Amino acid sequence: MSDQHPDEAFPLAPPAPAADAARLRKPEWLRMKRQGGADYNDVKRLLRTSRLNTVCESANCPNRGECFSNRTATFMLLGDVCTRHCTFCNIPGGRVAAVDADEPRRVAEAVRELALKFAVVTSVNRDDLPDGGAAHFASTIRQVRRLNPGCGVEVLIPDFLGDPLALETVLEARPEVLNHNLETVPRLYPALRPQADYRRSLQVLSRARQWADGFSAAVRVKTGIMVGVGETFDEVVDLMRDAAAHRAQTLTIGQYLQPTAAHHPVERWVEPAEFDRFAEVGRALGIDWVESGPLVRSSYHAREQAGAGTADARAAAAGPATAD
16 A cells, blocks of 8 residues: 555545436346245344344345345344444444343354354444444354354454454454455545544454464455445555555455435446456455455355355356356
8 A cells, every 4th residue: 555645645526416316227237136035034034033133134235135035144233223424324323222242142043043154244333332342243253153063254343443452352253254344445435434544444454364364363354345436446446456455355346326315326337347347456466356246245155255265266256257
């Protein structure tokens, strides 16, 4: 990464006018599969009876129909209200609930009920907690392992306000994948992630990789971004260069979809061919696995990405980049 501060490298431009909603009608490649079916309803029922949140529902993920129908979900810890106010995210900010100490056990039991071989766990931001929720993540990883021997775990964590001890708390539980999303290019942080910091997020990635190397731990470091929010192709390439320099091994890239009219507008629909170009550039920069496509989200193909160090996985990563 350049020594130049991101805001200097990408000076803020005057805000662009909101894109015309009629002009930005969703293209064919963003048509989502219909939701429903016995497995879909079983997963919904299990989540309700277990009193568990998922990012699939809270963030209005376009793949939730496919995932629920395949009896998978991304569990969201620490409530359904966030302490931050990102303008792209459907999860509301506001007054947060007390920590539910029994939640890790219920997540582990849901993983067992769904017979998952690989579980993905994330959380809302909890800047109100001294450790940002790190101990809760670690407890969840251990509970999943206790009730589901052999099950892999990916955690998608917040930045913990840059606290290295909080990050170590999660890493000491040895998740297979440590994911922290950069989300967007640095120029757009004030508009989309006003309470986050691009350099701090890069530091999370590099610290995780350094810890894994230092303890010979098989932890893959992952990050993800959305496109179509006003970035340029060259800015995405610069971000990928930064991610590679900070030793991210897996990168996901997907199309931003505006949750409501009150959220940041979609500036453009990125063509599938451009997603393929992102993937090619990312791999050329040294990122092992780049999952790039219109409907790709952080946990899309998470189990396959976790094994990206194998020859078979590397071959799969070199194939077509667009999502199904």
